Amino acid sequence: MRKHIVAGNWKMNKTFSEADDLLNDIMEKLESTTLDKNTQLIVCPPFPFLEMTSDDSDDSYFLVGAQNVSDQEVGAYTGEVSAAMLESLEIDYCIVGHSERRAYYHETDEIVARKVDQLLKHNLKPIVCCGEVLEEREAGKQCEVVRKQIEEGLFHLTEEQFSNVIIAYEPVWAIGTGKTATPDQAQEMHAFIRSLIAGKYGDAVAEETSILYGGSCKPSNAKELFANKDVDGGLIGGASLKAEDFIDIATAF
Ligand code: 13P
Secondary structure, eight states, rough: OOOOEEEEEEOOOHHHHHHHHHHHHHHHHHHHHHOTTTTTEEEEEGGGGGGHHOOOOOSSOOEEEEOOOSSSSSSSOTTTHHHHHHHHHTOOOOESOHHHHHHHHHOOOOOOOOOHHHHHHHHOOEEEEOOOOOOHHTTTTTHHHHHHHHHHHTSSHHHHHHHOOOEEEEEEGTEEEEEEEEHHHOOOOHHHHHHHHHHHHHHHHHOOOOOOSSSSSEEEEEEEHHHHHOEEEESGGGGGOOOSHHHHTOOOO
């Protein structure tokens, strides 16, 4: 059975002490919560807080992800953070191709593909984001857009490499807007993405790939989104900044 995953993308929020408070709140909440055994919780703080978030004990409540990584291996790339650095901190996951990075930092599918390669080379699991903007959905082009993002960002991988990839469908018009995709819209796109994977890597790989939904996911709508057969969890922005909301979402399966 493929994993259910709830990942919190803190984006560029929190100072050091605020991050510390949020982590303590999450741990406290988790101590009195029983998560389904098949649910993996992931926290993705900004780079400076990765080390304080990571816990290499076997019984840690959650795993840790970064929000970005360089597409280069090492060297004179001021301001960049390499996959090797993340690996040396024992970080498990990394978000790639988030729509904010595509829109504000010109991250193309080609760059996404190189970042994915770097992550896999250094034993991190990429959480690869895809999704259409509002005009594309209104023009009925959402499948075409997502197909291109998935094919160009991921389909150069071998089957073995691909089995480490997590996909997050995040319709851009639903991110931070309070406007969520309907459960039917989410299911339709997730099933489409799974069919693309099946076409390239076969049914067994497609069945094992976790496909997360992201975009204004909150405690009040998580249950109906996660009830869909092809929705395997969520990539949570705003609601992951409040421990109670984040854990409520994680228990919504
Ligand atoms: P919101 O949950 O704030 O809409 O953000 C979703 C997102 O972009 C997660 O990566």
